[in-house]
Amino acid sequence: MRVIIVGAGQVGSSIAESLDDDHEVVVIDTDDSRVESLTYSLDVLAIEGDGTSLATLREADVGAADLFIASTDDDETNIVTCATAKTASDAFTIARVRSTNYLQTWEESGGAFGVDFMVSTNLLAAETITRVIGLPAAQNVDVFAEGSVLLAEFCIPANSPIAGQTVAEADDQFNELTVAAVLHEDGLIVPDGETKLATGDEIVVIGSAESTRAFAADLATDRDENRDVIIIGGSQIAVQTAELLGERGLQPRLIERDPERARELAERLPQTTVMSSDATDREFLTREHVGDADVAIAALGADEKNLLASLLADRVGVDRTIAVVESAEYTDLFEAVGVDAAINPRDATAEEIIRFTLDGRMENVAIIDHDRAEVLEIQIDDDSTLAGQPITDATDDLPARVTIGAITRDGEFITPRGDTVVEVGDHVVVFVETEVVDAVASRL
Amino acid sequence: MAVRVDVRTSASLLGVVLQALTVPLAALVGVAALYGDSLLPFVVPTLLSLAVGTGLQRFERSAPGPREAFLLVALAWLAVALVGTIPFVLTGAGVFASPANALFEAMSGITTTGATVITDFGLHSRSILLWRSVLQWLGGLGILVLAVGLLSELSVSGAQLMETETQTQDVTKLAPKIAETARLLGGIYTGLTGLMVVVLLVLAFGGLAPALSLYDAIAHALTAVSTAGFSPEAASIGAFSPAVQWATIPFMFVGATNFVLLYYLLQGDPSRLRASEEFRFYLAIVLGATALVAISLFVNGRFGTVETTLRHALFQVVSIVTTTGYATVDFDLWSPLSRHVLFVGMFVGGMAGSTTCSIKTVRWLVVLKSFRRDLFTAIHPEAIRPVRLTGSPVEESTIRDIYTYTLVSVVIFALLTVFVVVDTTWSAAALSEFEAMGAAASTFLNIGPAFGFAGPYGSYAGFPVATKLVMTILMWIGRIEIVPVLVLFTRAFWRS
Incomplete structure (x- = not known):
């Protein structure tokens, strides 16, 4: 092409x-x-x-x-x-x-x-943010197989019950869930059953929507479902996010400094309480009990301001902070200094566009950790190495290691384990390292 | 400094209005001939308004701006009232021996108020009694065109709101030209009037309305849809059967419903009417007040059956809230609760963009919503929360205008009450404070009947002349939403 x-x-x-x-x-x-x-x-x-x-x-x-x-x-x-x-x-x-x-x-x-196709960066970013809000503790969330499979990235918090367990133990505990990768500072590990999960590890999990939610809830026991949302800033992404949250029945609060812009937003967003104030005014933050919020989203339109606003929100007691980061190289830095999730609007856009270059059987793709790995959704045909044999046998035949995260058959979720047999017509969500993706994808 | 108002344009347009007025006047000449009444009372005003109208109309006319429109509106209502007075003065029958009474009756007619000075209906000819109804029908048509066409052009608060409420970008965009919009709404108005005549006649032919003649059907149809309330019968709608009473209620109710929403309803789109918060509010007020009155009547055992109780409660509430002013019974004899509910109902009015008078539901709705918003911002001072009507935000300047309008209305009402009390005390007429308040509200807010001797089966003839003249002026001011009259008394209006 x-x-x-x-x-x-x-x-x-x-x-x-x-x-x-x-x-x-x-x-x-x-x-x-x-x-x-x-x-x-x-x-x-x-x-x-x-x-x-x-x-x-x-x-x-x-x-x-x-x-x-x-x-x-x-x-x-x-x-x-x-x-x-x-x-x-x-x-x-x-x-x-x-x-x-x-x-x-x-x-x-x-x-x-x-x-022929139009992608809105802001809308995609807002969709990512709302997905992340929907899953406590997640840093990134993608959906596969029309919403029945979730791909999520988590950072294992201190005193989480999962810290110290092996991947096998975690997989057993959450039936319809697979830990696909562990991201260390020194690189990406595709785990086997014996890999231990430690506090501070970032993990990528693939599973059914319910199971992934249960996992997220268990991972961060102190975090409830995020109902009370504060949006800091009145950028386009902020507006889109507020609209999406409003559609989900939430009533977010949005803080915008410029009174005229605030009025404009208030007129446009009936579900949102718009406040016209400086989000760094601590007296205001205390008076409005901003600290009681479950999650704060910083979408001010400049990376530095978003970082500052998230840290301040964290300081006044907001459980979880999400920041919009325009420069991709800052995402890790943001997460390192305490922002719970840094969302880069361009990532989602690139993913959305790449979907168009996929050949017929490939239905969806997500890019993990600056393209160190990809998660693909593939419909299995007769030529696939996976078709008709147990997963353990099939993966041995492939030129490189892949992790099968989820299978859906006629819309039903099937947990992939070593002895599961993949059938023609199944949708398979696989985790592949980018360097081998071309070699592997053609055989699947 | 030079006068900046193009008086000639306003005068010329007023000439057109007076010329148009000759058509109904000439028709009344025919009615008078039919009933064998004296023709003179109608021939004189017909010729006069034709002559004056044609004279004025010849003034050089340019495109009217807001000032010319204000002047025209104020003068038009006044001029039609003056011409309308002539037939009453010329017959000079009964109370009309006094020109003040004649002027009061004509102004009450053209402003669709419905307050009458007539004490003995038997003294007046059929054509004169029909003229009262025709004046009211014309007043209703005039206000409809004014509300939809001119007021929106002049950005007077009520009309701006109607744009929000009807969710049309601009009310006048119903059709590209104001004239076309006015024609559409005038058509609905005329159609509803015709429908009511037909409905009443069907009841009469079906034997359900034994006392009702063609004359009665027309005279009442002219004053029901216009939410005006004159009746050629001393007992008002109470002179007719329960079937007629029931049939009159929906026409009063519809007359006080936004005609733009009615237009969409007739186009087969009921969604706008259903979605309209103002309509729901209006409906809720009518039903709530009816429930209160009905319970009070029932507890006091005033009427024998549930049907009678409900009919009289609903009829009186609809009649007062829509500012029509008909009566089926003398509600002045009811319990204090019922009477006070009706009194408070006078201040409500129907929906903007209809023939209704008073303060109107849309203003109260905005006042309530913005007060609720103020309670919220008292706790959250930084919160920006637009007041929404049917989902669309209302401009802050509009809200300010509405607060001002509502406050000014209440202040004028209070001052008029004081005037009525003082003036009647001097003339030694027997009037309680509540009755004075009722009469003040009922005239200024253009409802019609009040309490005491000005009650539904009474007459305003008993008030001193000064009171009647002040009420006449306030009916005029109140009907055209205060601003077009009061603005004439500002320096800014006349200077650049």
Whole structure:
């Protein structure tokens, strides 16, 4: 497949990175230093130029492209780029936007602007945040098999009953759950039954929705379901999150400094109590009992402010803090200094776009820990190595190690254990390290 | 400084209104001929309004701005009342020997108040009694056009709210032009009036309304949908059978319902009416007040059957809350609880965008909601919580206007009460404070009947002349929502 990506920012590069092995990838960016560094780091053709100009697109041979992705940081540029590409090509166009206005127009018109698929960064980030809120203690949550399978990342807190147990013990305790990976500072471990879980470990689990919730509740015994939510800041992501939470019947509180913006938000969000104040005003935080909240989400529009706001919220006693982080390299840092979950809006966007490059049987993908591993959802056909034999035998036949996290058969969840036999037509959620993903995925 | 109001434009438009007025006046000439009444009382005003109207209409006219519209509205109601007075003065029968009484009756008519000075209905001709009903029907039509068309253009608070409440971006967008919107709503109004005539006649033919003639059907249809309340019968609707009484209730109720919502209902979209918080509030007030009155009547054993109790309770509550002012019995004889519920009901009024008068449910709803919001922000001073009507936020400036309007209304009512009490004491008329309050509210808020000698089966003729003149002026001010009249007395209106 020939893929053209316009915009080599974080989203564009991470898409390019996950596609360059199997596909013919062309990246277009106006910044010559980015173009240069991409040329060296990835197996792609990098072109310096403006994606909205037809000349540049012709240089990238847009006419031969199968997939065209506009992922610059500017909504209008992305839309115009797609429209321009459509004039010279039949490629499937994907535009990344922040504003939900464009998304709405696009959805209602059934494909306006020459865009075949539109991804809203803000909406995806808000969806991620609401999923994380729905699962106490989780740092990241993804859904598979239409919601019946959850993939979640947790950090094991001190005095958690799971700390000190082996993976086998944990798996036994939670019937429909598999610990797929343990992330240490020095790397990613695919555990066997004997691997011990320690306080501070980050673990990736795959399981049925109920079982994952039970696990999350057990992991953090002191945390109830997050009902009382404080949103700090009035950014687009904050608004989307408040709307999603409102739809779920929650009544979040939102703190916005600018009175005019606050009024605008209050009019738009009937379920949300909007407060016009500085979120760093401690007197205000005490008076409004912000410390009693179950979770605080910092979505102020700047990483430093989000960090400060989360730490302050933690300080006044909020159980759990979630911060929006625009720069991917800060996510670990944020989590290291005490933010419970750092959400990067671009991660979700890249995942969503990569889904389009998957071949027919692959239904979904999630990227783990800066693309050190991927979780794939695959529908099993006759050619699959997994089909018709017990998992232990099947995995031995594969060129590299994979962990089968979940199986759904006709919508029913099946816990994968060594002797489970996978049948044709099953949906299998597998955890694979990125370096072997290409070798393994074709055999599954 | 030069006068900044284009008086000529207002005068010219007033001329058009007066010209239009000749049509119903001329029709009344025909009615008078039919009943063998004297033609003069209608011929004179017909010719006069034609002449004055045509004269004024010739003034050079440019596009009216808000000031010209305010002036036009204030003058139109006043001028029609003055022309409407002429037939009463010319007959000079009974109480109309006094011009003050004649003016009171005409103003009560055009403002859809329904307060009457007539003491003996037998003294007046059929055509004069019908003229009262026609004046009220015209007043209702006028206010409907004003509420939907002009007031929204002038951004007077009630109309802005209606935009929120009916969830149309702009009320006038029902149709692209105000004239077209007015025509649509006028059509619904006329249609409802016609429907009521038909319903009453069907009851009459079916033997359910033995006392009702075609004349009665028309005279009452003209004053029910307009929520006005004049009746050619001394006993009002009480002169007719229970079937007629039941049939009148829905027409009063619908007359005080937002006509824009009615329009959507007729288009086959009942969702807007169902969703309207104001409509629910209006309905809840009517049902709640009815329950209170019915319980009080039942406990006191005033009426023999449950049907009679419910009918009279519902009829009187709907009549007062919609500001119609009909009666089926003399409710002045009821228990203090019932009488006071009705008194409080006078201040409510029906929905904005209808023919109703008084303060209107939408204003009370916003006042209540914003007060509840204030209670919340007292605890959470930083909270920003827009007041919402049917989901849409209400502008803070609109809320301020509504508070002011409501307060000013109550203050004017209080001052009028004081005036009525003092003036009647001087003239040695027997009037309690409650009766004075009732009469003040009933005239200023355009309801009609009050308590005591101004009760539903009584007459305002007993008030001193000064009181009647002040009430006449306040009916005028109250009907066109205070602002268009009072703004004429500000310097800012006349200067640049």
